[in-house]
Amino acid sequence: AQTVTQSQPEMSVQEAETVTLSCTYDTSESNYYLFWYKQPPSRQMILVIRQEAYKQQNATENRFSVNFQKAAKSFSLKISDSQLGDTAMYFCAYYSGSARQLTFGSGTQLTVLP
């Protein structure tokens, strides 16, 4: 079974600074998809970014970008110019084509400090 590990339960960053959240996963598959979701205090799960494993280019969405290292099975999220509204729990998730399941990590609580 695939596992997703987020080794940082909590992080904080000053407003306008840059922060990187780490995620590693374990798989023997070659075709899969990776996601970062955020869950603010409202508890709504919101997609931040999506990466297809067969694409070498790292995905970006405005201030959010990933560093996808397929060989190392690493998928970190970089948030640039952090804003107070970025305060949330961030979940890394792996989609297995064979199991047809989305497996979530345990989450990283990010707090942006004014």
Place this chain on the structure above:
Amino acid sequence: DAGVIQSPRHEVTEMGQEVTLRCKPISGHNSLFWYRQTMMRGLELLIYFNNNVPIDDSGMPEDRFSAKMPNASFSTLKIQPSEPRDSAVYFCASSHSGGADTQYFGPGTRLTVL
């Protein structure tokens, strides 16, 4: 589009009672997912429908849980009888086509079983 709609947003019930959670997916999406979120176990997939047909219900914890999708615009998750350990936030999500596509989550139903 209105997004994924779930009702009720909060449910408080007593042990032994039947609970029904409802979900309306985004129009045009043909895949629907039910998740449960707890502090102890994180986010877990309960069941996945594709074109209204249950594809994978291996995450359904026991026979007390059942899910239906009578048409493309409505799904229910039923717990009968409910137990205190069922207390959790239950999310419904939908995607255009399968789990590899971005899953859009509803606001969740917070269930408390006394």
